[in-house]
Amino acid sequence: MNVSTPLSAIKGVGPKTAEQLHLSGLHTVHDLLYFLPRKHEDYSEVSKISDLTPGKRTINATCESVITKNVRRGMRVTTATLADDSGKVQAVWFNQAYRATQLKDSTQTFFFSGDFDFNYNKYQFTNPSVEKASKIPVQNGRLLPVYRSVKGLKSQVVRKLLAELRPLMAMLPETLPNDIIKKYSLLSLADALTAIHFPTKSEDVANGKRRLAFEELFELLLASQLNKQANAKLRGWSIPFSQATIATFVSELPFDLTPAQKQAAWDILQDLEKEVPMNRLLQGDVGAGKTVVAAAAARQVVAAGFQVAVLAPTEILASQHAKTIANLLEPYGITVALLSGSVTSKQRKPLLSELKEGGVHIIIGTHALLEPAVQFRNLGLVIIDEQHRFGVGQRQKLLSKSDRMPHLLAMTATPIPRSLALTLYGELDISIINQKPAERKPIITKIWSPVSRAQLYAEIDSELENGRQGYVVCRLIDDNPNNESKSVELEYRKLQNSVFGHRRIGLLHGRMKPADKQQVMERFLKHEYDLLVSTTVVEVGVDVPNATTMLIEDADQYGLSQLHQLRGRVGRSSHQSYCYLLTSDTKKPSQRLKEVERSNDGFYLAEVDLKIRGPGEIYGKAQHGALNLQIASLGDTKLIAEVQDAAKRFVSSGADLLQYKQLSRNVEHYQRLTTLN
Ligand code: ADP
Numbered sequence: 001m002n003v004s005t006p007l008s009a010i011k012g013v014g015p016k017t018a019e020q021l022h023l024s025g026l027h028t029v030h031d032l033l034y035f036l037p038r039k040h041e042d043y044s045e046v047s048k049i050s051d052l053t054p055g056k057r058t059i060n061a062t063c064e065s066v067i068t069k070n071v072r073r074g075m076r077v078t079t080a081t082l083a084d085d086s087g088k089v090q091a092v093w094f095n096q097a098y099r100a101t102q103l104k105d106s107t108q109t110f111f112f113s114g115d116f117d118f119n120y121n122k123y124q125f126t127n128p129s130v131e132k133a134s135k136i137p138v139q140n141g142r143l144l145p146v147y148r149s150v151k152g153l154k155s156q157v158v159r160k161l162l163a164e165l166r167p168l169m170a171m172l173p174e175t176l177p178n179d180i181i182k183k184y185s186l187l188s189l190a191d192a193l194t195a196i197h198f199p200t201k202s203e204d205v206a207n208g209k210r211r212l213a214f215e216e217l218f219e220l221l222l223a224s225q226l227n228k229q230a231n232a233k234l235r236g237w238s239i240p241f242s243q244a245t246i247a248t249f250v251s252e253l254p255f256d257l258t259p260a261q262k263q264a265a266w267d268i269l270q271d272l273e274k275e276v277p278m279n280r281l282l283q284g285d286v287g288a289g290k291t292v293v294a295a296a297a298a299r300q301v302v303a304a305g306f307q308v309a310v311l312a313p314t315e316i317l318a319s320q321h322a323k324t325i326a327n328l329l330e331p332y333g334i335t336v337a338l339l340s341g342s343v344t345s346k347q348r349k350p351l352l353s354e355l356k357e358g359g360v361h362i363i364i365g366t367h368a369l370l371e372p373a374v375q376f377r378n379l380g381l382v383i384i385d386e387q388h389r390f391g392v393g394q395r396q397k398l399l400s401k402s403d404r405m406p407h408l409l410a411m412t413a414t415p416i417p418r419s420l421a422l423t424l425y426g427e428l429d430i431s432i433i434n435q436k437p438a439e440r441k442p443i444i445t446k447i448w449s450p451v452s453r454a455q456l457y458a459e460i461d462s463e464l465e466n467g468r469q470g471y472v473v474c475r476l477i478d479d480n481p482n483n484e485s486k487s488v489e490l491e492y493r494k495l496q497n498s499v500f501g502h503r504r505i506g507l508l509h510g511r512m513k514p515a516d517k518q519q520v521m522e523r524f525l526k527h528e529y530d531l532l533v534s535t536t537v538v539e540v541g542v543d544v545p546n547a548t549t550m551l552i553e554d555a556d557q558y559g560l561s562q563l564h565q566l567r568g569r570v571g572r573s574s575h576q577s578y579c580y581l582l583t584s585d586t587k588k589p590s591q592r593l594k595e596v597e598r599s600n601d602g603f604y605l606a607e608v609d610l611k612i613r614g615p616g617e618i619y620g621k622a623q624h625g626a627l628n629l630q631i632a633s634l635g636d637t638k639l640i641a642e643v644q645d646a647a648k649r650f651v652s653s654g655a656d657l658l659q660y661k662q663l664s665r666n667v668e669h670y671q672r673l674t675t676l677n
């Protein structure tokens with residue numbers, strides 16, 4: 001038997017168990033060894049019934065009587081009287097009728113473990129777990145692993161199989177380098193798995209988990225260190241810093257740069273001078289003013305005779321960027337072009353040949369920029385807005401359009417918590433714009449219940465009356481009777497027949513043609529609409545400073561980061577802005593909504609979101625779901641720092657990774673997954 005032996009080949013695994021294992025995703029011995037317990041029941045502290053006090057308690061008792069009743073449809077209650085030599089106590093289970101069968105034999109003793117509390121007019125156990133006393137391994141200090149029960153697979157069965165595999169477990173070859181095991185006082189792989197499946201004390205579980213978490217993070221962080229090393233070997237273009245060029249650009253701006261903007265620009269301009277291509281992430285909350293920083297970089301790159309590509313996730317954003325950047329840079333004789341879906345094939349051809357010959361200095365577009373037909377004379381800088389929306393392969397395509405590796409500036413308004421940035425993007429340099437232009441007032445955010453809708457509309461209308469504009473964000477395009485979300489079109493019609501009847505209302509959603517979307521946005525920007533009813537296409541980057549109110553319908557149905565992003569469409573001028581989170585029902589608002597109401601700080605909200613939902617949900621399954629951290633927590637900054645240190649040492653020691661087969665395989669996988677170039 002070895003780790004790849006199918007579980008069905010183990011003695012005692014019949015077809016039914018094999019099927020259950022299979023449905024639980026457990027196929028081989030390896031799978032089972034790594035099937036970690038959900039928790040451990042502690043049977044080491046057993047109370048006498050007469051000594052019971054409220055709390056999580058364990059007793060060792062027999063069952064004197066047990067009965068199951070149907071109290072109402074879909075609800076069966078099993079009640080039992082339990083006894084030991086000190087007294088008697090009641091236990092109750094809801095919808096666990098099998099307990100009656102399990103406890104039938106009144107000569108058996110069992111361990112009952114669970115909440116002992118005052119419930120339904122008496123002190124009793126509610127839904128305690130039950131284990132035959134004879135099944136609890138006394139030699140293990142009665143610390144019993146409980147496994148996730150999928151498709152009826154019982155913990156007992158898993159424990160029995162693992163007991164059979166225990167000798168094999170003890171012989172598992174080590175996967176981490178020995179000196180790392182020593183330096184960081186880790187358990188060997190064999191000891192770690194044994195400690196988790198057969199603990200004698202609770203520290204065993206903790207030590208075992210620490211070792212496995214360390215290994216998970218080590219693979220990830222080593223991959224990012226190796227990426228960083230590989231990046232350092234690449235040759236790029238050195239873009240000389242011209243003091244005069246930048247000073248002129250800055251002095252001609254209609255505003256002063258914030259200190260954070262200056263710092264970020266300075267970081268970038270210094271990177272550009274190096275022959276090693278820049279690999280920098282510019283993080284800044286919505287409205288922090290990232291575009292002008294990117295434009296300063298582009299200004300410098302074009303002055304040095306190179307071209308710039310700006311990649312945006314949506315058509316609206318691409319054209320907005322094109323306009324902003326053209327405004328900022330065309331006065332210096334720089335040619336800015338937009339390549340979007342609305343460019344006709346007739347216009348496309350001359351545009352592409354201009355680009356290839358170098359007549360176009362800055363090209364801005366969506367995914368269309370990735371097509372092979374798009375060629376450059378000398379691409380020096382690639383700017384990617386909202387980088388997490390692009391897959392790794394797409395970035396690669398763009399970066400390969402140059403003889404040397406162009407510099408890369410990725411911008412994101414989704415603040416990435418430090419722990420995650422370190423883990424996922426360890427090879428990136430990061431600049432953070434953590435302050436907003438001084439004249440901005442914090443957005444006032446308020447949760448509203450639908451019963452006060454009329455009052456809310458009146459509040460919004462008074463803003464419109466003052467000459468401001470507003471957004472109404474809804475979730476769906478079509479009327480779907482099965483979905484209570486407001487559809488934009490329905491809402492649009494409804495608002496026209498409401499208090500807003502005399503206002504000019506625009507409509508925007510993702511299924512409109514790019515040219516139509518474009519036109520609606522332009523009209524909104526020119527204040528030809530007072531109110532824009534829209535789906536979340538307004539989410540990213542849209543900049544209409546005069547818009548000061550945002551009403552989000554069914555706000556409870558959005559993620560925290562998304563709400564914060566949406567809210568960022570307002571608060572973009574010196575006017576006071578408001579965000580109204582309208583809930584879909586009158587229930588108590590969720591923690592999520594309360595956090596958004598309370599804080600305007602994107603970094604804080606990102607940390608909260610990370611805790612609530614985990615990284616996969618927030619940063620996209622494609623990239624991060626595959627990270628698949630089973631044991632390590634991204635909140636464990638102490639362990640992350642230790643592992644980071646270990647990975648750096650490993651790389652600088654010049655150790656041969658290939659020597660460690662499993663490690664190198666996993667590291668390579670992560671390298672491909674997390675690299676930006
Ligand atoms: P984001 O970081 O969300 O991409 P933008 O670059 O779109 O933000 O900037 C938001 C708005 O703030 C724009 O209208 C821009 O002109 C303005 N802005 C940027 N920097 C400053 C500043 N230092 N002072 C005043 N306004 C600024």
Ligand code: MG
Nearest residue numbers: 290291385541
């Ligand atoms: Mg932006």
